[in-house]
Amino acid sequence: xxxxxxxxxxxxxxxxxxxxxxxxxxxxxxxxxxxxxxxxxxxxxxxxxxxxxxxxxxxxxxxxxxxxxxxxxxxxxxxxxxxxxxxxxxxxxxxxxxxxxxxxxxxxxxxxxxxxxxxxxxxxxxxxxxxxxxxxxxxxxxxxxxxxxxxxxxxxxxxxxxxxxxxxxxxxxxxxxxxxxxxxxxxxxxxxxxxxxxxxxxxxxxxxxxxxxxxxxxxxxxxxxxxxxxxxxxxxxxxxxxxxxxxxxxxxxxxxxxxxxxxxxxxxxxxxxxxxxxxxxxxxxxxxxxxxxxxxxxxxxxxxxxxxxxxxxxxxxxxxxxxxxxxxxxxxxxxxxxxxxxxxxxxxxxxxxxxxxxxxxxxxxxxxxxxxxxxxxxxxxxxxxxxxxxxxxxxxxxxxxxxxxxxxxxxxxxxxxxxxxxxxxxxxxxxxxxxxxxxxxxxxxxxxxxxxxxx
Ligand SMILES: Cc1cc2nc3c(=O)[nH]c(=O)nc-3n(C[C@H](O)[C@H](O)[C@H](O)COP(=O)(O)OP(=O)(O)OC[C@H]3O[C@@H](n4cnc5c(N)ncnc54)[C@H](O)[C@@H]3O)c2cc1C
Numbered sequence: 001x002x003x004x005x006x007x008x009x010x011x012x013x014x015x016x017x018x019x020x021x022x023x024x025x026x027x028x029x030x031x032x033x034x035x036x037x038x039x040x041x042x043x044x045x046x047x048x049x050x051x052x053x054x055x056x057x058x059x060x061x062x063x064x065x066x067x068x069x070x071x072x073x074x075x076x077x078x079x080x081x082x083x084x085x086x087x088x089x090x091x092x093x094x095x096x097x098x099x100x101x102x103x104x105x106x107x108x109x110x111x112x113x114x115x116x117x118x119x120x121x122x123x124x125x126x127x128x129x130x131x132x133x134x135x136x137x138x139x140x141x142x143x144x145x146x147x148x149x150x151x152x153x154x155x156x157x158x159x160x161x162x163x164x165x166x167x168x169x170x171x172x173x174x175x176x177x178x179x180x181x182x183x184x185x186x187x188x189x190x191x192x193x194x195x196x197x198x199x200x201x202x203x204x205x206x207x208x209x210x211x212x213x214x215x216x217x218x219x220x221x222x223x224x225x226x227x228x229x230x231x232x233x234x235x236x237x238x239x240x241x242x243x244x245x246x247x248x249x250x251x252x253x254x255x256x257x258x259x260x261x262x263x264x265x266x267x268x269x270x271x272x273x274x275x276x277x278x279x280x281x282x283x284x285x286x287x288x289x290x291x292x293x294x295x296x297x298x299x300x301x302x303x304x305x306x307x308x309x310x311x312x313x314x315x316x317x318x319x320x321x322x323x324x325x326x327x328x329x330x331x332x333x334x335x336x337x338x339x340x341x342x343x344x345x346x347x348x349x350x351x352x353x354x355x356x357x358x359x360x361x362x363x364x365x366x367x368x369x370x371x372x373x374x375x376x377x378x379x380x381x382x383x384x385x386x387x388x389x390x391x392x393x394x395x396x397x398x399x400x401x402x403x404x405x406x407x408x409x410x411x412x413x414x415x416x417x418x419x420x421x422x423x424x425x426x427x428x429x430x431x432x433x434x435x436x437x438x439x440x441x442x443x444x445x446x447x448x449x450x451x452x453x454x455x
Pocket of ligand 1: 031043
């Protein structure tokens with residue numbers, strides 16, 4: 001069996017690792033060479049589901065490298081006002097379990113971890129244009145005039161998926177009416193002093209009037225600005241980072257990452273065309289009454305890291321007739337970052353699809369039947385996550401309306417301040433927040449054995 005994967009992002013590369021380990025022939029076709037711009041330079045939160053999926057798919061040492069290269073774990077989850085007053089602060093319990101824990105990851109680093117060991121599998125500069133199905137085979141065509149034929153084609157080409165547009169023209173994506181501006185600035189003596197200690201050590205959300213929302217992440221890694229492992233880390237972690245070839249390309253050093261979002265009617269009409277200094281100016285114009293330290297964070301932002309993100313979502317879809325073309329991740333269920341589970345769901349798909357393809361290899365199921373079983377399940381949990389993520393991030397939310405918005409914000413702050421003063425209620429809220437897990441433990445474990453022939 002030959003598997004063609006279109007797109008070498010989070011889901012496609014994780015799937016490729018599982019297939020390689022299972023001895024299944026796989027080729028990944030990626031449009032871009034290594035990119036450092038846009039979201040690539042930013043944080044992604046990998047939750048225990050995503051960690052279990054990576055643990056199931058990656059070779060053991062590469063999983064350990066993934067853990068060794070994460071940023072320091074956040075200690076607090078904070079909700080603040082725009083003048084930096086605490087509304088709610090919950091301590092996140094420390095976890096030393098390398099799998100069952102929340103992780104702050106640099107996307108750029110994750111991408112390089114996932115590319116490690118796939119040098120012979122991933123082909124760069126391959127922009128997929130269309131496919132043709134003929135008998136039990138499928139051929140993918142690329143913009144450079146080349147083609148590749150296999151038994152299965154997996155669309156892992158993200159939210160603008162060209163495979164999806166051809167295969168499922170009925171599938172729709174739509175704008176949520178929310179646009180975010182993202183930026184980051186290096187941690188220096190000045191920037192570190194601008195936020196309270198709990199913010200420096202945590203994940204912080206600012207809910208402000210007019211539906212403005214800002215998220216702050218402080219990312220501190222195990223290596224310094226020259227790529228040298230920081231002193232005092234020691235042990236296996238230091239050894240893993242030193243041995244890993246990926247870090248030499250890493251452009252991320254300790255930084256503060258912010259994302260400021262608003263309904264589109266609060267932003268300039270040409271927001272998606274703005275870059276760098278222009279976006280920093282928009283952030284400052286949107287936030288005149290905000291605490292001077294927060295505004296200083298915007299001012300200190302490296303303009304080269306600033307970009308606008310139009311928040312899209314997909315529209316839930318009825319199951320379709322399965323074939324030897326299938327999809328995973330954002331290619332089928334693009335979701336808002338409202339719950340921070342898009343990448344985690346793509347990884348869950350990768351485990352489930354890998355298992356289905358191993359079953360086919362072992363003769364337990366016919367290909368189309370296995371793909372169908374994967375799709376039925378994936379459609380169910382994937383679009384459940386889409387709906388829940390949309391509820392967290394849409395311009396239909398009352399907070400974006402003029403009068404009712406102020407009342408909604410006041411109500412939210414009163415409720416959260418009350419919780420903040422009631423430790424048992426706060427603990428329950430924290431536990432239920434951390435307990436949101438889509439998958440059960442068994443679903444995300446995988447026995448990967450090489451093919452019977454190789455055995
Ligand atoms: C602001 C923001 C914050 C987020 N934060 C989180 C978070 O904290 N946690 C979380 O779980 N999720 C988060 N997400 C969602 C997450 O980024 C995505 O769900 C995840 O990256 C999807 O992975 P994927 O493999 O499906 O697609 P991608 O990672 O987007 O990969 C798609 C790949 O396909 C390639 N490609 C595209 N078109 C072609 C083509 N024609 N030919 C060949 N290759 C092609 C692309 O170059 C890319 O490498 C966030 C999203 C946003 C916008």
